[in-house]
Amino acid sequence: MxxxxxxxxxxxxxxxxxxxxAPLLQYMGNPPNMGICVAxxxxxxxxxxxxHRADVVQYIRPEIIGFVLGSFFISLIARExxxxxxxxxxxxxxxxIFAMIGALVFLxxxxxxxxxxxxxxxxxxxxxxxxxxGIIIGVLFLKGGYSLGRSYSQKPASAWVFPVFMAGxxxxxxxxxxxxxxxxVFFSQKGPGSMHAPIxxxxxxxxxxxxxxxxSRFCTMGAIRDVVLIRDFHLISGVGAFLAAxxxxxxxxxxxxxxxxxxxxAHTDHVWNFLGMTLAGLAFVLAGGCPxxxxxLAGEGDMDAGIFAIGMIVGAGLAHNFAIASSPKGVAAFGPxxxxxxxxxxxxxxxxxxxxxxA
Amino acid sequence: MKRIDARGLSCPQPVVxxxxxxxxxxxxxxxxxxxxxxxxxxxxxxxxxxxTAELREEGDDIxxxxxx
Numbered sequence: 001m002x003x004x005x006x007x008x009x010x011x012x013x014x015x016x017x018x019x020x021x022a023p024l025l026q027y028m029g030n031p032p033n034m035g036i037c038v039a040x041x042x043x044x045x046x047x048x049x050x051x052h053r054a055d056v057v058q059y060i061r062p063e064i065i066g067f068v069l070g071s072f073f074i075s076l077i078a079r080e081x082x083x084x085x086x087x088x089x090x091x092x093x094x095x096x097i098f099a100m101i102g103a104l105v106f107l108x109x110x111x112x113x114x115x116x117x118x119x120x121x122x123x124x125x126x127x128x129x130x131x132x133x134g135i136i137i138g139v140l141f142l143k144g145g146y147s148l149g150r151s152y153s154q155k156p157a158s159a160w161v162f163p164v165f166m167a168g169x170x171x172x173x174x175x176x177x178x179x180x181x182x183x184x185v186f187f188s189q190k191g192p193g194s195m196h197a198p199i200x201x202x203x204x205x206x207x208x209x210x211x212x213x214x215x216s217r218f219c220t221m222g223a224i225r226d227v228v229l230i231r232d233f234h235l236i237s238g239v240g241a242f243l244a245a246x247x248x249x250x251x252x253x254x255x256x257x258x259x260x261x262x263x264x265x266a267h268t269d270h271v272w273n274f275l276g277m278t279l280a281g282l283a284f285v286l287a288g289g290c291p292x293x294x295x296x297l298a299g300e301g302d303m304d305a306g307i308f309a310i311g312m313i314v315g316a317g318l319a320h321n322f323a324i325a326s327s328p329k330g331v332a333a334f335g336p337x338x339x340x341x342x343x344x345x346x347x348x349x350x351x352x353x354x355x356x357x358x359a
Numbered sequence: 360m361k362r363i364d365a366r367g368l369s370c371p372q373p374v375v376x377x378x379x380x381x382x383x384x385x386x387x388x389x390x391x392x393x394x395x396x397x398x399x400x401x402x403x404x405x406x407x408x409x410x411t412a413e414l415r416e417e418g419d420d421i422x423x424x425x426x427x
Contacts, residue, residue: 288371
Protein backbone atom coordinates (compact mmCIF):
# COMPACT_ATOMS: atom_id res chain seq x y z
CA MET A 1 0.00 0.00 0.00
CA UNK A 2 1.63 3.20 -1.13
CA UNK A 3 1.90 5.91 1.48
CA UNK A 4 1.86 9.34 -0.16
CA UNK A 5 2.62 11.10 3.10
CA UNK A 6 5.88 9.21 3.50
CA UNK A 7 7.14 10.62 0.20
CA UNK A 8 9.20 13.79 -0.09
CA UNK A 9 6.22 15.78 -1.35
CA UNK A 10 4.04 14.23 1.30
CA UNK A 11 6.19 15.18 4.25
CA UNK A 12 6.58 18.72 2.92
CA UNK A 13 2.79 19.01 2.69
CA UNK A 14 2.48 17.66 6.23
CA UNK A 15 5.11 20.07 7.52
CA UNK A 16 3.32 22.96 5.89
CA UNK A 17 -0.07 21.93 7.32
CA UNK A 18 1.34 21.64 10.85
CA UNK A 19 3.14 24.94 10.32
CA UNK A 20 -0.18 26.55 9.48
CA UNK A 21 -2.14 24.91 12.29
CA ALA A 22 0.29 25.78 15.08
CA PRO A 23 0.23 29.59 14.72
CA LEU A 24 -3.51 29.36 14.20
CA LEU A 25 -3.85 27.55 17.52
CA GLN A 26 -1.94 30.43 19.05
CA TYR A 27 -4.24 32.89 17.33
CA MET A 28 -7.22 31.05 18.78
CA GLY A 29 -5.94 31.25 22.31
CA ASN A 30 -2.89 29.08 22.91
CA PRO A 31 0.03 30.87 24.57
CA PRO A 32 2.33 33.04 22.46
CA ASN A 33 4.86 31.14 20.37
CA MET A 34 3.29 28.01 21.82
CA GLY A 35 0.66 26.93 19.34
CA ILE A 36 2.13 23.49 19.81
CA CYS A 37 4.78 22.50 22.32
CA VAL A 38 4.93 18.86 23.29
CA ALA A 39 7.09 19.47 26.35
CA UNK A 40 5.17 22.49 27.67
CA UNK A 41 1.84 20.84 27.00
CA UNK A 42 2.81 17.59 28.70
CA UNK A 43 3.97 19.76 31.59
CA UNK A 44 0.58 21.48 31.65
CA UNK A 45 -1.09 18.07 31.79
CA UNK A 46 1.23 17.03 34.62
CA UNK A 47 0.13 20.13 36.48
CA UNK A 48 -3.54 19.59 35.79
CA UNK A 49 -3.46 16.15 37.38
CA UNK A 50 -1.49 17.44 40.34
CA UNK A 51 2.00 16.08 39.62
CA HIS A 52 3.17 19.63 40.26
CA ARG A 53 1.50 22.68 41.78
CA ALA A 54 2.81 25.52 39.61
CA ASP A 55 -0.53 27.16 39.27
CA VAL A 56 0.21 29.07 36.08
CA VAL A 57 0.82 25.94 34.04
CA GLN A 58 -2.01 23.54 34.73
CA TYR A 59 -4.30 22.49 31.90
CA ILE A 60 -5.10 19.25 30.14
CA ARG A 61 -3.95 20.06 26.62
CA PRO A 62 -6.17 18.38 24.00
CA GLU A 63 -3.40 18.76 21.43
CA ILE A 64 -1.33 16.05 23.14
CA ILE A 65 -4.37 13.81 23.41
CA GLY A 66 -5.14 14.43 19.73
CA PHE A 67 -1.58 13.53 18.71
CA VAL A 68 -1.89 10.11 20.35
CA LEU A 69 -5.46 9.37 19.29
CA GLY A 70 -5.00 10.73 15.77
CA SER A 71 -2.05 8.43 15.31
CA PHE A 72 -3.95 5.60 16.98
CA PHE A 73 -6.93 5.81 14.64
CA ILE A 74 -4.97 6.34 11.44
CA SER A 75 -2.58 3.51 12.22
CA LEU A 76 -5.54 1.19 12.77
CA ILE A 77 -6.96 2.21 9.40
CA ALA A 78 -3.60 1.89 7.66
CA ARG A 79 -2.88 -1.44 9.37
CA GLU A 80 0.23 -0.07 11.03
CA UNK A 81 -1.01 -0.59 14.57
CA UNK A 82 1.64 -2.90 15.99
CA UNK A 83 1.80 -3.52 19.72
CA UNK A 84 5.46 -3.76 20.62
CA UNK A 85 7.74 -3.08 23.54
CA UNK A 86 10.41 -4.38 25.84
CA UNK A 87 13.37 -2.37 24.68
CA UNK A 88 15.07 -1.06 27.84
CA UNK A 89 11.95 0.52 29.35
CA UNK A 90 13.68 1.83 32.48
CA UNK A 91 16.30 3.63 30.41
CA UNK A 92 13.66 5.10 28.13
CA UNK A 93 11.57 6.28 31.08
CA UNK A 94 14.62 8.00 32.55
CA UNK A 95 15.55 9.52 29.18
CA UNK A 96 12.05 10.97 29.10
CA ILE A 97 12.53 12.58 32.49
CA PHE A 98 15.81 14.17 31.44
CA ALA A 99 14.55 15.20 28.01
CA MET A 100 11.74 17.11 29.70
CA ILE A 101 14.18 18.67 32.18
CA GLY A 102 16.34 19.89 29.32
CA ALA A 103 13.34 21.23 27.43
CA LEU A 104 11.94 23.03 30.47
CA VAL A 105 15.26 24.74 31.14
CA PHE A 106 15.05 26.17 27.61
CA LEU A 107 11.25 26.51 27.81
CA UNK A 108 10.33 24.47 24.78
CA UNK A 109 10.63 21.25 22.87
CA UNK A 110 12.02 21.29 19.28
CA UNK A 111 8.55 22.04 17.93
CA UNK A 112 8.31 25.12 20.11
CA UNK A 113 11.90 26.08 19.36
CA UNK A 114 10.94 26.24 15.69
CA UNK A 115 7.74 28.14 16.45
CA UNK A 116 9.62 30.59 18.63
CA UNK A 117 12.03 31.16 15.80
CA UNK A 118 9.10 31.63 13.42
CA UNK A 119 7.75 34.17 15.90
CA UNK A 120 10.95 36.18 15.93
CA UNK A 121 12.36 34.93 19.23
CA UNK A 122 16.13 35.10 18.79
CA UNK A 123 16.69 32.98 21.90
CA UNK A 124 15.39 30.03 19.89
CA UNK A 125 18.57 30.22 17.85
CA UNK A 126 20.52 29.19 20.93
CA UNK A 127 18.02 26.46 21.63
CA UNK A 128 18.20 25.05 18.12
CA UNK A 129 21.98 25.26 18.17
CA UNK A 130 22.03 23.35 21.45
CA UNK A 131 19.56 20.83 20.06
CA UNK A 132 21.85 20.25 17.10
CA UNK A 133 24.85 19.84 19.39
CA GLY A 134 23.02 17.25 21.45
CA ILE A 135 21.98 15.42 18.32
CA ILE A 136 25.56 15.39 17.02
CA ILE A 137 26.74 13.80 20.29
CA GLY A 138 23.93 11.26 19.97
CA VAL A 139 24.96 10.45 16.43
CA LEU A 140 28.49 9.69 17.63
CA PHE A 141 27.01 7.12 19.99
CA LEU A 142 24.84 5.66 17.23
CA LYS A 143 27.88 5.26 15.01
CA GLY A 144 29.68 3.60 17.91
CA GLY A 145 27.09 0.85 18.10
CA TYR A 146 24.70 2.29 20.68
CA SER A 147 21.42 0.42 20.89
CA LEU A 148 18.75 -0.10 23.53
CA GLY A 149 17.99 -3.50 22.06
CA ARG A 150 15.14 -4.77 20.00
CA SER A 151 11.49 -4.61 20.89
CA TYR A 152 9.14 -7.57 20.83
CA SER A 153 5.62 -8.07 19.69
CA GLN A 154 3.10 -7.62 22.49
CA LYS A 155 -0.54 -8.57 22.87
CA PRO A 156 -3.00 -6.18 21.21
CA ALA A 157 -4.64 -5.10 24.46
CA SER A 158 -1.39 -3.63 25.78
CA ALA A 159 -1.30 -1.18 22.85
CA TRP A 160 -4.59 0.27 24.05
CA VAL A 161 -3.39 1.33 27.50
CA PHE A 162 -1.78 4.62 26.53
CA PRO A 163 -4.51 5.75 24.08
CA VAL A 164 -7.19 4.91 26.65
CA PHE A 165 -5.25 6.85 29.30
CA MET A 166 -5.25 9.81 26.93
CA ALA A 167 -8.95 9.44 26.24
CA GLY A 168 -9.53 9.39 29.98
CA UNK A 169 -7.63 12.66 30.34
CA UNK A 170 -9.87 14.14 27.67
CA UNK A 171 -12.95 13.16 29.66
CA UNK A 172 -11.47 14.75 32.79
CA UNK A 173 -11.02 17.93 30.77
CA UNK A 174 -14.43 17.89 29.14
CA UNK A 175 -16.32 17.34 32.36
CA UNK A 176 -14.00 19.50 34.48
CA UNK A 177 -13.86 16.74 37.06
CA UNK A 178 -12.87 17.92 40.53
CA UNK A 179 -11.66 15.38 43.05
CA UNK A 180 -11.03 17.94 45.76
CA UNK A 181 -12.06 21.52 46.35
CA UNK A 182 -9.92 23.53 43.91
CA UNK A 183 -8.46 20.49 42.21
CA UNK A 184 -7.15 18.19 40.91
CA VAL A 185 -8.11 18.49 38.16
CA PHE A 186 -6.44 21.90 38.15
CA PHE A 187 -7.24 24.62 35.63
CA SER A 188 -4.89 27.62 35.65
CA GLN A 189 -6.71 30.86 36.17
CA LYS A 190 -3.74 32.91 35.03
CA GLY A 191 -0.53 32.47 33.08
CA PRO A 192 0.12 30.18 30.11
CA GLY A 193 -2.08 27.41 31.52
CA SER A 194 -5.06 29.71 31.29
CA MET A 195 -4.38 30.47 27.64
CA HIS A 196 -5.89 27.90 25.39
CA ALA A 197 -7.83 27.59 22.19
CA PRO A 198 -11.36 26.21 22.46
CA ILE A 199 -11.29 22.51 23.29
CA UNK A 200 -12.95 21.50 20.02
CA UNK A 201 -10.34 23.39 17.98
CA UNK A 202 -7.43 21.98 19.98
CA UNK A 203 -8.55 18.36 19.81
CA UNK A 204 -9.35 18.61 16.10
CA UNK A 205 -5.98 20.14 15.31
CA UNK A 206 -4.28 17.51 17.46
CA UNK A 207 -6.09 14.65 15.71
CA UNK A 208 -5.18 16.01 12.28
CA UNK A 209 -1.53 16.48 13.23
CA UNK A 210 -1.45 13.07 14.88
CA UNK A 211 -2.74 11.37 11.76
CA UNK A 212 -0.55 13.28 9.30
CA UNK A 213 2.55 12.95 11.42
CA UNK A 214 2.05 9.21 11.85
CA UNK A 215 1.71 8.68 8.10
CA SER A 216 4.65 10.92 7.23
CA ARG A 217 6.94 9.81 10.13
CA PHE A 218 7.45 13.51 10.91
CA CYS A 219 10.21 13.95 13.49
CA THR A 220 11.96 17.20 14.40
CA MET A 221 14.95 15.39 15.92
CA GLY A 222 15.32 12.85 13.14
CA ALA A 223 15.38 15.76 10.71
CA ILE A 224 18.68 17.02 12.08
CA ARG A 225 19.99 13.57 12.99
CA ASP A 226 19.60 12.19 9.48
CA VAL A 227 21.51 15.09 7.94
CA VAL A 228 24.41 14.42 10.29
CA LEU A 229 24.21 10.64 10.30
CA ILE A 230 23.45 9.74 6.69
CA ARG A 231 23.31 13.06 4.80
CA ASP A 232 19.61 12.48 4.25
CA PHE A 233 17.42 15.55 3.80
CA HIS A 234 14.03 13.86 3.73
CA LEU A 235 12.82 14.60 7.27
CA ILE A 236 14.38 18.06 7.36
CA SER A 237 12.45 19.05 4.25
CA GLY A 238 9.28 18.52 6.27
CA VAL A 239 10.67 20.56 9.15
CA GLY A 240 11.72 23.29 6.72
CA ALA A 241 8.19 23.44 5.35
CA PHE A 242 6.88 23.63 8.93
CA LEU A 243 9.15 26.55 9.75
CA ALA A 244 8.41 28.42 6.52
CA ALA A 245 4.65 27.99 6.86
CA UNK A 246 4.67 29.05 10.51
CA UNK A 247 6.72 32.12 9.67
CA UNK A 248 4.34 33.08 6.86
CA UNK A 249 1.23 32.65 9.00
CA UNK A 250 2.82 34.60 11.85
CA UNK A 251 3.57 37.46 9.48
CA UNK A 252 0.00 37.46 8.20
CA UNK A 253 -1.50 37.30 11.70
CA UNK A 254 0.87 39.86 13.21
CA UNK A 255 2.47 37.29 15.48
CA UNK A 256 6.05 38.00 14.45
CA UNK A 257 8.03 40.11 16.94
CA UNK A 258 11.80 39.91 16.37
CA UNK A 259 14.22 40.28 19.24
CA UNK A 260 15.85 38.62 22.24
CA UNK A 261 14.47 40.55 25.19
CA UNK A 262 10.97 40.22 26.55
CA UNK A 263 10.02 37.39 24.28
CA UNK A 264 6.91 35.54 25.47
CA UNK A 265 7.52 32.63 27.85
CA ALA A 266 11.22 32.77 27.15
CA HIS A 267 14.43 33.86 28.84
CA THR A 268 17.73 35.16 27.56
CA ASP A 269 20.19 32.93 29.41
CA HIS A 270 22.10 31.89 26.31
CA VAL A 271 24.25 29.27 28.03
CA TRP A 272 21.37 27.35 29.54
CA ASN A 273 19.10 27.78 26.54
CA PHE A 274 21.85 26.05 24.62
CA LEU A 275 22.74 23.39 27.19
CA GLY A 276 19.16 22.61 28.13
CA MET A 277 18.41 21.77 24.54
CA THR A 278 21.72 19.89 24.20
CA LEU A 279 20.44 17.57 26.90
CA ALA A 280 17.03 17.33 25.25
CA GLY A 281 18.52 16.64 21.81
CA LEU A 282 20.87 13.97 23.12
CA ALA A 283 18.05 12.29 25.05
CA PHE A 284 15.81 12.33 21.97
CA VAL A 285 18.49 10.66 19.85
CA LEU A 286 19.12 8.01 22.50
CA ALA A 287 15.38 7.37 22.73
CA GLY A 288 14.87 7.33 18.98
CA GLY A 289 12.50 10.23 18.42
CA CYS A 290 11.51 13.78 19.19
CA PRO A 291 8.73 14.14 21.79
CA UNK A 292 6.08 14.50 19.10
CA UNK A 293 7.27 11.37 17.32
CA UNK A 294 7.21 9.46 20.61
CA UNK A 295 3.52 10.34 20.98
CA UNK A 296 2.73 9.27 17.43
CA LEU A 297 4.61 6.01 17.96
CA ALA A 298 2.77 5.47 21.24
CA GLY A 299 -0.50 5.81 19.35
CA GLU A 300 0.68 3.09 16.98
CA GLY A 301 1.22 0.68 19.84
CA ASP A 302 4.88 1.33 20.56
CA MET A 303 5.07 0.97 24.30
CA ASP A 304 8.72 1.95 24.45
CA ALA A 305 7.68 5.32 23.07
CA GLY A 306 4.76 5.41 25.47
CA ILE A 307 6.98 4.90 28.47
CA PHE A 308 9.25 7.72 27.26
CA ALA A 309 6.22 10.01 27.01
CA ILE A 310 5.16 9.10 30.53
CA GLY A 311 8.73 9.77 31.65
CA MET A 312 8.39 13.24 30.17
CA ILE A 313 5.17 13.87 32.07
CA VAL A 314 6.71 12.66 35.34
CA GLY A 315 9.83 14.71 34.56
CA ALA A 316 7.68 17.80 34.22
CA GLY A 317 6.22 17.19 37.65
CA LEU A 318 9.71 16.78 39.11
CA ALA A 319 11.02 19.83 37.28
CA HIS A 320 8.45 22.16 38.76
CA ASN A 321 8.57 20.59 42.22
CA PHE A 322 12.36 20.72 42.46
CA ALA A 323 13.00 24.26 41.15
CA ILE A 324 14.38 22.97 37.84
CA ALA A 325 12.03 24.48 35.27
CA SER A 326 12.95 27.92 34.02
CA SER A 327 10.67 30.93 33.89
CA PRO A 328 10.74 34.15 31.86
CA LYS A 329 12.92 35.51 34.68
CA GLY A 330 15.63 32.98 33.83
CA VAL A 331 16.85 29.60 35.01
CA ALA A 332 15.68 28.17 38.31
CA ALA A 333 17.84 27.29 41.30
CA PHE A 334 18.49 23.68 40.32
CA GLY A 335 17.96 23.89 36.56
CA PRO A 336 21.64 23.99 35.63
CA UNK A 337 22.52 21.21 38.10
CA UNK A 338 19.73 19.03 36.74
CA UNK A 339 20.92 19.60 33.17
CA UNK A 340 24.46 18.56 34.13
CA UNK A 341 23.10 15.44 35.85
CA UNK A 342 21.05 14.68 32.77
CA UNK A 343 24.01 15.07 30.46
CA UNK A 344 26.06 12.72 32.65
CA UNK A 345 23.20 10.20 32.64
CA UNK A 346 22.88 10.35 28.85
CA UNK A 347 26.63 10.00 28.36
CA UNK A 348 26.68 6.92 30.60
CA UNK A 349 23.75 5.45 28.67
CA UNK A 350 25.45 6.25 25.37
CA UNK A 351 28.69 4.56 26.38
CA UNK A 352 27.25 1.54 28.15
CA UNK A 353 24.31 0.56 25.96
CA UNK A 354 25.98 -1.22 23.13
CA UNK A 355 24.99 -4.31 21.29
CA UNK A 356 27.21 -6.42 19.16
CA UNK A 357 25.68 -6.03 15.76
CA UNK A 358 25.05 -9.41 14.27
CA ALA A 359 24.36 -10.03 10.63
CA MET B 360 24.89 -13.53 0.67
CA LYS B 361 24.76 -11.40 3.77
CA ARG B 362 21.69 -11.09 5.93
CA ILE B 363 20.88 -8.35 8.44
CA ASP B 364 18.10 -9.03 10.92
CA ALA B 365 16.65 -5.61 11.71
CA ARG B 366 13.39 -6.91 13.13
CA GLY B 367 12.27 -5.17 16.29
CA LEU B 368 14.89 -2.45 15.86
CA SER B 369 13.67 1.09 15.85
CA CYS B 370 14.81 4.01 13.76
CA PRO B 371 17.64 4.64 12.99
CA GLN B 372 19.13 1.25 13.81
CA PRO B 373 18.07 -0.58 10.61
CA VAL B 374 19.54 2.19 8.48
CA VAL B 375 22.74 2.39 10.54
CA UNK B 376 23.30 -1.35 10.21
CA UNK B 377 22.52 -1.36 6.51
CA UNK B 378 24.71 1.62 5.79
CA UNK B 379 27.67 -0.09 7.43
CA UNK B 380 27.24 -3.15 5.20
CA UNK B 381 26.69 -1.13 2.04
CA UNK B 382 30.22 0.16 2.40
CA UNK B 383 31.58 -3.41 2.34
CA UNK B 384 31.92 -5.75 -0.60
CA UNK B 385 28.86 -7.84 -1.32
CA UNK B 386 26.85 -9.35 -4.14
CA UNK B 387 23.47 -9.45 -2.49
CA UNK B 388 22.50 -8.06 0.90
CA UNK B 389 19.28 -9.15 2.57
CA UNK B 390 17.77 -6.94 5.24
CA UNK B 391 14.77 -8.28 7.16
CA UNK B 392 12.45 -5.72 8.69
CA UNK B 393 9.06 -6.03 10.31
CA UNK B 394 7.53 -2.62 9.71
CA UNK B 395 6.91 -0.13 6.92
CA UNK B 396 8.94 2.68 8.48
CA UNK B 397 12.13 0.63 8.42
CA UNK B 398 11.32 -0.52 4.90
CA UNK B 399 10.80 3.06 3.67
CA UNK B 400 13.98 4.29 5.35
CA UNK B 401 16.13 1.50 3.90
CA UNK B 402 14.68 1.88 0.42
CA UNK B 403 15.54 5.57 0.59
CA UNK B 404 19.09 4.71 1.65
CA UNK B 405 19.42 2.22 -1.21
CA UNK B 406 18.16 4.77 -3.71
CA UNK B 407 20.63 7.35 -2.47
CA UNK B 408 23.50 4.89 -2.88
CA UNK B 409 22.33 4.22 -6.41
CA UNK B 410 21.73 0.54 -5.79
CA THR B 411 18.67 -1.57 -6.49
CA ALA B 412 16.33 -3.28 -4.10
CA GLU B 413 13.59 -5.85 -4.37
CA LEU B 414 11.04 -6.74 -1.77
CA ARG B 415 9.92 -10.18 -0.69
CA GLU B 416 7.41 -11.00 1.99
CA GLU B 417 8.28 -13.63 4.57
CA GLY B 418 5.27 -14.06 6.80
CA ASP B 419 4.73 -10.78 8.64
CA ASP B 420 8.21 -9.59 7.74
CA ILE B 421 9.63 -7.92 4.67
CA UNK B 422 12.96 -8.88 3.16
CA UNK B 423 14.74 -6.13 1.25
CA UNK B 424 17.12 -7.65 -1.27
CA UNK B 425 19.81 -5.16 -2.17
CA UNK B 426 22.18 -5.48 -5.09
CA UNK B 427 24.94 -3.09 -6.02
